[in-house]
Amino acid sequence: MSLEKESEQKLDYFEVKILVRGKKQIKALYAPSLAEARSIAKLKFSGIILKITKTNPPLEQRFKNFKEKTLKNIKRSKIKPDSQISAMRQLAVMTNAGISIHDAITEVSNTTEDTNLKNLLKHAADDINSGSSLSQSFKPFRLELGNLTIAMIELGEQTGKMSESLTSLADMLEGIRENVLKFKKAMAYPRNVMIAMSAAFIILIIYVVPKFKDIFEKLGADLPLPTKILLWLEHTLNSYGLLIAILAVTIFALLNYFIKHDEHIRYMYHTILLRLYLIKKIILFATLNRFTLVFTELISAGIPVADALSTATGMIDNLVLRRKLENVKFAVDKGAPLNDGLKDSGLFENMILQMVAAGEAGGQLDSMFKNVSDYYKMKFDAIIDNLSQAIEPILLALIAAMVTLLALGIFLPMWDMSNAVKA
Secondary structure: OOOOOOOOOOOEEEEEEEEEOOEEEEEEEEEOOHHHHHHHHHHHOOOEEEEEEEOOOOHHHHHHHHHHHHHHHHHOOOOOHHHHHHHHHHHHHHHHOOOOHHHHHHHHHHHOOOHHHHHHHHHHHHHHHOOOOHHHHHHHHHHHHOHHHHHHHHHHHHHOOHHHHHHHHHHHHHHHHHHHHHHHHHHHHHHHHHHHHHHHHHHHHHHHHHHHHHHHHHHOOOOOHHHHHHHHHHHHHHHHHHHHHHHHHHHHHHHHHHHHHOHHHHHHHHHHHOOOOOHHHHHHHHHHHHHHHHHHHHHHOOOOHHHHHHHHHHOOOOHHHHHHHHHHHHHHHOOOOHHHHHHHHOOOOHHHHHHHHHHHHHOOHHHHHHHHHHHHHHHHHHHHHOHHHHHHHHHHHHHHHHHHHHHHHHHHHHHHHHHHHHO
16 A cells, blocks of 8 residues: 655645637646746647636546545555654664664664655655655644654654663553553453343344243233333344444444544544543553653753644544643743643643642752653553453443343333233
């Protein structure tokens, strides 16, 4: 799969009227401006150019553009974590040995087996050869590489210690990968139990409940609510099961696409995540751990606090948390102490605020933030380690609800039948 770098320049649609062999023709082209359109038209079309008009693309062309953009965005995905970590470590070793960034990028692109990463690095090498910095060449690939990678490379460029920044980046990426693996491992048991229980419940609804349906219809009596729910589920799944499955997959795919490519929808999605049980704490502690870790690296390297805040907030994926932390930078830019800005964000505990205030007063902000970063890592690890125990009550409640619905839905009418016979 080829990986194309998205253009950051907006192109307008122009219609070009030309005279060819005494006949008027209309051609179309895209260009950033009218002057550029004239230059392109002279090179592209033969004949006499009569008029160039900026207009809206026809509906067919707009649909084609939308289709191409959609397919291109769907194909884009993050680089495999192992490949990215390996590439960053190789770049760190090469730059430490005095090899130029361009040559190091080229060498890694030639040796990596990840096709996406290979194409990405080739584009980056071409940009660097044209005069761009490493961070500038990577920014169009923010989706594939992640915000953390861009932030740490900018740190290396600002401090002149690219090798150290790349090594720190690789360590952070390994930590993130380990956390993801720990999260998946913790979720494996409850996920498998829920899948098994849901499958069993659906099979019972589709194949077992219809056996009792005829009995209930012959009964002719008013059925209890649990039985009505079971019969409704049976009718829905047997009549529209395939349609529901297709609709669910379509909705999921569309939501996933718009979350990735529409900032307003992504912001709403991130807001919802920060209100979910357990998920909100996992996201919060993971984000604050990475934010404080990057911020510590920046101020330890002598970067001004405001610039360090700008770079550190740039690598945050959650838009809600990013905007709150961006407000910290705005406060610092206006002359407020860092401690006050952090307090106004509402993200930090009072103990953390006291630690930051002490670090500011004592001139040891970097070492104090290192302790803060370790604290949030400890909090994150504690949640992941106890995730299974925290989910168990919810899991048991869902299983109990399924079993209770099946039991009451099937046996309540039968008890009524038994009582009617005895009477």
